[in-house]
Structures are given as structure tokens and as C-alpha cells.
Amino acid sequence: MSLPHAILTALLEKPSSGLELTRRFDRSIGYFWSATHQQIYRELGKLEQAGHIRALPAQAPARGQKKEYEVLPAGRAELAAWVRRSEDPKPIRDALLLRLRAAAVVGTEGFGDELRRHLALHRAQLAEYLAMEERQFPPERDSEADRLRHLVLRGGIELERFWTAWLTEALAEFDRRDC
Amino acid sequence: MSLPHAILTALLEKPSSGLELTRRFDRSIGYFWSATHQQIYRELGKLEQAGHIRALPAQAPARGQKKEYEVLPAGRAELAAWVRRSEDPKPIRDALLLRLRAAAVVGTEGFGDELRRHLALHRAQLAEYLAMEERQFPPERDSEADRLRHLVLRGGIELERFWTAWLTEALAEFDRRDC
DNA sequence: AGCCCCATGTAACTGGTTACATGATTGA
DNA sequence: TCAATCATGTAACCAGTTACATGGGGCT
Numbered sequence: 303m304s305l306p307h308a309i310l311t312a313l314l315e316k317p318s319s320g321l322e323l324t325r326r327f328d329r330s331i332g333y334f335w336s337a338t339h340q341q342i343y344r345e346l347g348k349l350e351q352a353g354h355i356r357a358l359p360a361q362a363p364a365r366g367q368k369k370e371y372e373v374l375p376a377g378r379a380e381l382a383a384w385v386r387r388s389e390d391p392k393p394i395r396d397a398l399l400l401r402l403r404a405a406a407v408v409g410t411e412g413f414g415d416e417l418r419r420h421l422a423l424h425r426a427q428l429a430e431y432l433a434m435e436e437r438q439f440p441p442e443r444d445s446e447a448d449r450l451r452h453l454v455l456r457g458g459i460e461l462e463r464f465w466t467a468w469l470t471e472a473l474a475e476f477d478r479r480d481c
Numbered sequence: 482m483s484l485p486h487a488i489l490t491a492l493l494e495k496p497s498s499g500l501e502l503t504r505r506f507d508r509s510i511g512y513f514w515s516a517t518h519q520q521i522y523r524e525l526g527k528l529e530q531a532g533h534i535r536a537l538p539a540q541a542p543a544r545g546q547k548k549e550y551e552v553l554p555a556g557r558a559e560l561a562a563w564v565r566r567s568e569d570p571k572p573i574r575d576a577l578l579l580r581l582r583a584a585a586v587v588g589t590e591g592f593g594d595e596l597r598r599h600l601a602l603h604r605a606q607l608a609e610y611l612a613m614e615e616r617q618f619p620p621e622r623d624s625e626a627d628r629l630r631h632l633v634l635r636g637g638i639e640l641e642r643f644w645t646a647w648l649t650e651a652l653a654e655f656d657r658r659d660c
Numbered sequence: 661a662g663c664c665c666c667a668t669g670t671a672a673c674t675g676g677t678t679a680c681a682t683g684a685t686t687g688a
Numbered sequence: 689t690c691a692a693t694c695a696t697g698t699a700a701c702c703a704g705t706t707a708c709a710t711g712g713g714g715c716t
Contacts, residue, residue: 303674303675304574304576304579304675305675305676307579307580307583308579308583310583311579311582311583311586314586314587315586319695319696320695320696320697321694321695321696331579331582332572333572333573334573334574334575334578334579334582335573335574335575335576335578335579336572336573336574337676338676338677338678339695339696339697340676340677340678340679340697340698341675341676341677343695343696343697343698344697344698347697367683367684367695367696368684368694368695368696369695369696378587381583381586381587382587382588384580384583385580385583385584385587385588385589385592386590386591386592388594388595388598389576389577389580389595390602391576391577391599391602391603391644392576393511393512393515394512394513394514394515394637394640395483395513395514395515396513396514396636397483397568397570397571398568398570399513399514399633399636399637400483400486400487400490400510400513400514401486401563401564401568402629402632402633402636403490403510403513403629403630403633404486404487404489404490404560404563404564405564405629406625406626406629406630406633407490407493407494407560407626408493408557408560408561408564409561409564410564410629411565412565413564413565415567416567419567420570423569423570424570446585446658447585447586449654449658450581450582450584450585450589450654451582451585453581453650453651453654454578454581454582454585456647456650457575457578457581457647458573458578460643460646460647461573461643464639464640464643465570467639468635468636468639471632471635472632475628475629475632479625482702482703484703484704498667498668499667499668499669500666500667500668516704517704517705517706518667518668518669519669519670519704519705519706519707520703520704520705522667522668522669522670523669523670526669546667546668546711546712547666547667547668548667548668
């Protein structure tokens with residue numbers, strides 16, 4: 303039940319249309335909760351029906367027309383309740399670790415390249431987050447909300463650091479074997 | 482499409498019944514790919530129909546009866562092909578980071594306790610993995626397959642270290658504010 | 661007989677993915 | 689007028705979750 307809450311958070315930060323939300327999910331929010339436009343439109347419909355958000359008036363409700371939403375008090379209350387609710391961490395599901403384990407059984411041929419490819423992707427992601435950090439969190443921006451958002455971004459950064467470190471170690475292991 | 486391959490890997494390591502697989506998913510394989518018994522039975526049915534595994538003969542196929550499976554050559558081939566296939570890393574979806582971001586908007590009241598709870602859970606998981614490492618990978622066990630499996634476990638360990646470190650940092654931030 | 665545990669399953673639901681459809685606006 | 693792009697949506701499917709059903713074997 304996280305997507306509707308991700309959308310409520312995004313809309314509280316700034317009222318938006320479905321496509322704008324999609325783009326924001328591709329950027330800032332997307333680094334810890336991704337969603338496609340199809341999901342977002344479906345969820346916006348549900349949230350509107352539940353009375354958690356509403357379309358800003360003075361918008362033609364026609365098909366190809368932009369439709370902006372804002373959060374209603376009920377939506378904010380629901381989000382606050384969700385934040386206070388306690389939820390266990392979900393067990394990891396990582397296909398790359400799984401594939402490495404499978405490779406231990408059926409052979410590692412060609413797997414080094416895949417590890418190198420992932421390493422490059424994670425390095426790029428790390429660089430992007432670091433650039434974001436510099437842009438969005440200069441030392442003088444230090445309000446309460448900023449510090450919390452910064453903490454979230456540092457989570458993303460440290461996660462990418464973990465991956466680059468682990469992949470580097472894995473590749474060293476691979477290269478040692480192949481000599 | 483990872484669950485069937487997780488099952489093929491587990492069955493290659495050791496032919497098993499559905500319930501035995503479930504237990505192994507709760508332990509070793511589960512630390513990077515979790516699955517419930519319902520999923521496993523369903524997937525075993527599909528894999529059998531596809532000709533990737535078969536039930537060991539000399540087993541009564543009655544309802545309450547144990548049914549052991551082994552991997553057929555076609556299943557091994559499919560697994561090897563999957564390992565060689567290249568797959569992009571999935572974007573992260575983490576509810577705790579999302580909730581922290583939401584808390585930045587609607588207020589952090591009570592969230593420190595949730596962070597402490599998660600920290601305790603991740604510390605416990607880390608301790609469990611470290612114990613597993615000592616048990617399963619003593620220095621003398623150093624075959625090719627062992628080193629790869631060890632690498633996978635170290636992935637799990639480093640991931641838990643990341644979480645404990647990040648949660649500690651987040652709590653420090655919270656406690657600083659509350660004074 | 662009644663209970664518990666082992667073992668295998670079914671059914672309904674939820675959330676996420678993929679492919680496609682449709683209308684509005686803009687600029688060549 | 690045509691193509692590209694912005695914008696909103698539908699439909700079918702797939703994977704994972706939750707709740708429940710059924711049967712066998714052993715224990716008291």
C-alpha cells in the first residue's frame with residue numbers, strides 16, 4: 303500500500319497533473335519508489351474516489367486535457383496515519399545475487415561482463431545522486447524538512463556505494479579466477 | 482521471472498519436496514529471494530508441466546504425500562540461459578525511505594521509534610548472517626562454488642551493514658532535533 | 661476419538677508490467 | 689494537412705500475498 307502514499311507525498315510537496323507526477327517519479331521520488339504513468343493514473347482515480355485528493359477546478363475534464371490534483375484534508379490525515387503505522391521491512395528480492403548463486407551451480411561463463419555492466423550502471427546512478435545532493439542540499443539549506451529529505455537521499459547514495467563496492471569485490475574474485 | 486530460476490537453483494543444489502524448498506527459502510536462499518509455500522507449489526506445477534523438473538518416481542502422487550522433485554536437462558539448460566541473459570537492475574522500492582520523506586511533509590511524531598525498531602531488526606539479521614558465514618564458510622572451504630556462494634552471502638551482510646549504519650545516522654539526526 | 665503437525669494444494673485479491681488507444685496542441 | 693508530442697487513459701497479464709481447504713500419520 304505504498305504507491306498511493308507516495309503520490310500523496312508528491313502532491314503535498316506540489317500539486318501536479320498525472321504526467322508531471324510521472325516525471326517526478328522518474329526523478330526525485332523515483333530513486334526509492336518507481337512507478338509508471340499507467341499506475342499513477344489508476345491510483346489518482348482511486349484517490350479521487352476515496353476523497354483523498356481532488357482535481358483543481360477550472361479544468362476541462364476532457365480526455366486529452368491536463369488535470370491538476372491537490373490533496374484534501376482527508377488525504378493528509380491518511381498519509382500522517384500511514385507514517386505512524388509500523389511496517390516490517392520486506393525481505394530482499396535481488397535478481398543479481400540470485401543469478402550469481404545460480405552461476406555457482408551452472409557455470410559463470412559470461413557473467414563477468416554482466417557484473418561489469420551493473421557496476422557501470424550503479425556508478426552512473428551514484429554520480430547522479432551526488433550531483434543531486436550538491437544541487438539540492440547546499441550547506442545553507444538546513445531547515446527541518448530539508449535535513450530529512452537529505453537523509454533520504456543519503457540513503458540512496460549509500461545504497462549505490464554498497465553496490466559499487468560489492469560489485470568491485472565480486473569482479474576482483476572473478477578476475478583472480480580467470481588468470 | 483526469477484522465482485522459477487530460484488527453484489531450479491535450489492533443486493540442483495539438492496532435490497527436494499515443496500515443503501523442504503519452502504524451509505530452504507526461509508533460510509539460505511531466502512536472504513535474497515523470499516517465497517511462500519503457495520508460490521512454490523504453484524511454480525513447481527508449472528516447471529513440471531514445462532518439462533524442466535520431474536517428480537522422483539516411487540512416490541505416491543496422493544494429496545497429503547511428500548513429492549520430491551529433481552531438475553531435468555531442459556531445466557538446467559534454461560537456468561544456464563537465464564544466468565547468461567542480461568537484466569537491468571530494478572529500481573529500488575523501499576517503504577521506509579518513502580515514509581521518511583512523507584514524514585518530512587506531515588510530521589515526524591513517533592517515527593523515531595519505528596526507526597529504532599527497524600534498526601533492531603537489521604542488527605539481528607546482520608548477526609544471523611555473520612553466524613551463517615562462520616558456520617558455512619570456514620577458511621578451509623574454498624572451492625570455486627563455495628567462493629561464489631560466500632560472495633553472495635557477503636552481499637547480504639554488507640546490505641545489512643548499510644541499513645544499520647544509515648538507521649544509526651538517521652536516529653542521531655532525530656535525537657539531535659528532539660533535544 | 662480428538663488433536664496436532666506434516667504436506668500439498670485452491671481461490672481470491674492486490675500491485676506492478678506491457679501493450680495499446682485516443683484526444684489535444686503545436687510547428688513544419 | 690501531417691507528424692510529433694503532450695496528456696490521459698483501458699485492458700490483459702503476471703507475480704506476490706492472504707486466507708482457507710484437504711488429507712495422512714502419530715500421540716494421548
